[in-house]
Amino acid sequence: MSNGFLGYDASLMLDVVVCALVLVVPTLAYSIYVVKIRRNYVRHRNVQVALGAVLLVTVLAFEIDLQVVHGGWENVVNRDPDEPRLPPERLEFVQQILRVHLVFAISTPLLWAATLLLAWRRFPRPPFPSAHSRLHKRLGWLSTADIALTSVTGLMFYYVAFVA
Numbered sequence: 001m002s003n004g005f006l007g008y009d010a011s012l013m014l015d016v017v018v019c020a021l022v023l024v025v026p027t028l029a030y031s032i033y034v035v036k037i038r039r040n041y042v043r044h045r046n047v048q049v050a051l052g053a054v055l056l057v058t059v060l061a062f063e064i065d066l067q068v069v070h071g072g073w074e075n076v077v078n079r080d081p082d083e084p085r086l087p088p089e090r091l092e093f094v095q096q097i098l099r100v101h102l103v104f105a106i107s108t109p110l111l112w113a114a115t116l117l118l119a120w121r122r123f124p125r126p127p128f129p130s131a132h133s134r135l136h137k138r139l140g141w142l143s144t145a146d147i148a149l150t151s152v153t154g155l156m157f158y159y160v161a162f163v164a
């Protein structure tokens, strides 16, 4: 199945990643609710570690599929070079959205990994507020904003490239 399952002309892995981008925001909102309101630090840690692992595997599979199997996103958008779906001026516009998306998509895993690793090493076990809380809250909210913007701009890219 090379056309995905959402009914558009994208690839299977693009559709998988779009679903992951939609699901990540409510999952993160739940995790922050759990830590901030319920003060359930163990569940917050477990959700964050699981989310990190799922996103890592999904993004790796997506990149291998897009770069190695398809040879770049242009080949997915314009599958048939004789009959391109997007003309050059539209392709240029989609490329601009993609550039903005990549700023967030590249910084997110770095920030996410730093937040996760520092939390893992510096919080007591089981996790509890400590001297690391101040830095963790800053990194945690930054990571949250970064991944939310990755999600919004990723969905914008999918929309302009395959839906509109």
Ligand code: HEM
Pocket (backbone or CB within 6 Å): 032, 035, 036, 041, 044, 045, 048, 049, 112, 113, 115, 116, 119, 120, 123, 127, 128, 129, 130, 133, 134, 136, 137, 139, 140, 141, 143, 144
């Ligand atoms: C990238 C992964 C993570 C993100 C994005 C994240 C995000 C957050 C955010 C936004 C808060 C602040 C909530 C508030 O304003 O009160 C928070 C609090 C907290 N997180 Fe995380 N977190 C992550 C991973 C972890 C991990 C792996 C642990 C444990 C090992 C952990 C333990 C805690 C604790 C103990 C607090 C409460 C801090 C306090 O209220 O003093 N977090 N996290």
